[in-house]
Amino acid sequence: MKKSELPDPFKNAREETGIGEMNDQNDPVTMLLRHKDVRKGAHNWKTFQSGAVPGRIVVPSEVNIRDLRQIPFEVDPPQHADYRALIEPWFRRPLEESYTKKLNDIITKVIDEALILESVEVVNKFALPLQSRALTLLINTPFSESETWISWGTHVFRSEGDPLDGDKAEVLYTYLDEKIEEAIKTPSDDLYSKLAESEFEGRKLTKAEIKGIMVLTFAGGRDTVINAVTNSIAYFAEHPKSLQQIKENPEIINSAVEELIRYFSPLTQMGRVVTQDTQVCEHAAKADTRISLCWASANRDDAVFKNPNEVILDRKMNPHVGFGFSHHNCLGATHARQIMRTLLKTLSEKVSTIDIIDFEENIENLDQFKRKVGFHKINVKFNSKKIT
Amino acid sequence: MAKITFITNDDEKITLEGASGSVMALAVENNVKGIDGDCGGVCSCATCHVHVAPEDIEKTGEASEIELDMLELDDNTNEYSRLCCQLQITDALDGIVLKVAK
Numbered sequence: 001m002k003k004s005e006l007p008d009p010f011k012n013a014r015e016e017t018g019i020g021e022m023n024d025q026n027d028p029v030t031m032l033l034r035h036k037d038v039r040k041g042a043h044n045w046k047t048f049q050s051g052a053v054p055g056r057i058v059v060p061s062e063v064n065i066r067d068l069r070q071i072p073f074e075v076d077p078p079q080h081a082d083y084r085a086l087i088e089p090w091f092r093r094p095l096e097e098s099y100t101k102k103l104n105d106i107i108t109k110v111i112d113e114a115l116i117l118e119s120v121e122v123v124n125k126f127a128l129p130l131q132s133r134a135l136t137l138l139i140n141t142p143f144s145e146s147e148t149w150i151s152w153g154t155h156v157f158r159s160e161g162d163p164l165d166g167d168k169a170e171v172l173y174t175y176l177d178e179k180i181e182e183a184i185k186t187p188s189d190d191l192y193s194k195l196a197e198s199e200f201e202g203r204k205l206t207k208a209e210i211k212g213i214m215v216l217t218f219a220g221g222r223d224t225v226i227n228a229v230t231n232s233i234a235y236f237a238e239h240p241k242s243l244q245q246i247k248e249n250p251e252i253i254n255s256a257v258e259e260l261i262r263y264f265s266p267l268t269q270m271g272r273v274v275t276q277d278t279q280v281c282e283h284a285a286k287a288d289t290r291i292s293l294c295w296a297s298a299n300r301d302d303a304v305f306k307n308p309n310e311v312i313l314d315r316k317m318n319p320h321v322g323f324g325f326s327h328h329n330c331l332g333a334t335h336a337r338q339i340m341r342t343l344l345k346t347l348s349e350k351v352s353t354i355d356i357i358d359f360e361e362n363i364e365n366l367d368q369f370k371r372k373v374g375f376h377k378i379n380v381k382f383n384s385k386k387i388t
Numbered sequence: 389m390a391k392i393t394f395i396t397n398d399d400e401k402i403t404l405e406g407a408s409g410s411v412m413a414l415a416v417e418n419n420v421k422g423i424d425g426d427c428g429g430v431c432s433c434a435t436c437h438v439h440v441a442p443e444d445i446e447k448t449g450e451a452s453e454i455e456l457d458m459l460e461l462d463d464n465t466n467e468y469s470r471l472c473c474q475l476q477i478t479d480a481l482d483g484i485v486l487k488v489a490k
Contacts, residue, residue, distance in 0.1 A: 039461055254429065315430065317452070317454050333426065334426065337426070
């Protein structure tokens with residue numbers, strides 16, 4: 001098996017029953033595995049809700065480590081649409097020219113720094129700094145803040161060996177409380193200030209609501225972006241011709257990014273709470289139990305994708321659900337897409353080959369399934385293009 | 389060259405000329421309100437949903453199964469719905485009118 005390969009552990013269950021079973025802290029999850037069921041489940045917010053007890057729709061559940069509701073992620077329509085409308089324009093700023101230029105500078109610098117080193121540990125020394133520095137653009141906060149975020153490690157809620165580290169969540173919460181107070185006292189052009197002055201249903205957003213939006217902004221785009229970036233580096237290390245293909249045909253960058261997101265599926269699944277007794281794939285789903293929408297499985301469904309286990313960078317039709325689907329599709333997707341597009345373009349211009357030195361895979365334990373989602377660490381050597 | 393008219397949700401009428409590429413790309417380049425084309429044209433986001441004028445359906449042809457599946461779960465879908473990332477600009481599209489769904 002290639003080191004960059006991400007196998008599909010769901011195939012048999014997807015084809016045989018369409019569901020998987022996962023026991024998660026005594027709150028079991030019925031995983032929907034087929035593309036059609038995942039999209040229908042995501043669309044049907046009345047039966048499969050997001051606005052449950054905070055933390056419950058996340059798998060593994062975060063109910064025991066937080067009470068704060070993440071917004072608009074853990075809110076159902078119609079209120080969800082109002083929150084979303086309030087913040088959506090801000091999260092589309094990555095399309096602005098000044099934003100893409102700054103992002104290009106950040107990514108170019110990360111790659112230039114990597115090129116002069118003998119070896120680079122990609123997760124912590126490449127993807128994490130890249131993600132953190134890019135996040136300063138999304139929040140519109142000083143670049144120096146990224147140093148603090150880098151020091152937190154790769155997952156805001158998780159530390160090594162403990163998938164649900166309450167102490168780490170506390171570090172982020174305390175940090176955000178300070179930033180929100182500061183924004184109320186001395187407003188600036190950052191996202192905290194923008195939220196502090198925003199009106200919702202004829203009143204100002206509460207501090208808890210601002211914090212709920214900020215936690216989502218930090219947590220949602222952390223290990224997902226890190227996995228997407230790291231897995232891309234591993235992929236191009238083993239497929240140097242693909243890098244050349246992008247260099248010669250930069251017009252395929254958009255479809256290449258969508259294809260990598262489909263293949264990597266950086267977020268394996270997202271849960272919902274069942275509001276009324278129903279069925280999924282002829283399997284009873286009782287009210288107040290959980291289902292999950294398994295994006296990673298749906299993205300390998302050969303009823304929809306031809307040769308689903310192959311990366312085809314110029315795949316034309318690619319209805320993947322790597323950024324989720326329907327009302328709750330990823331708010332940070334515009335930012336993430338711009339990161340990936342810029343990364344691919346800059347790598348193809350500056351890097352000839354990448355050598356993998358050693359690595360440690362990150363395998364998620366999903367009870368019935370074990371899924372490789374990326375790497376805990378991977379040391380590589382970046383080789384620059386010869387200047388001609 | 390094909391002339392393509394977009395009617396946005398606030399009833400603005402924009403006529404654009406294109407020679408190649410997708411109708412979505414033409415709309416995005418010219419900032420047509422309500423056409424975002426987030427996924428760049430691979431049929432994964434439905435942010436380029438339009439209603440084709442009934443008399444122009446013959447020119448655009450019908451949606452593929454993948455496109456129909458996408459439209460089935462989108463808002464404001466009707467029998468004239470298309471994702472305009474799947475419409476390639478050719479002379480055959482000259483004169484069509486598209487109402488932006490969002």
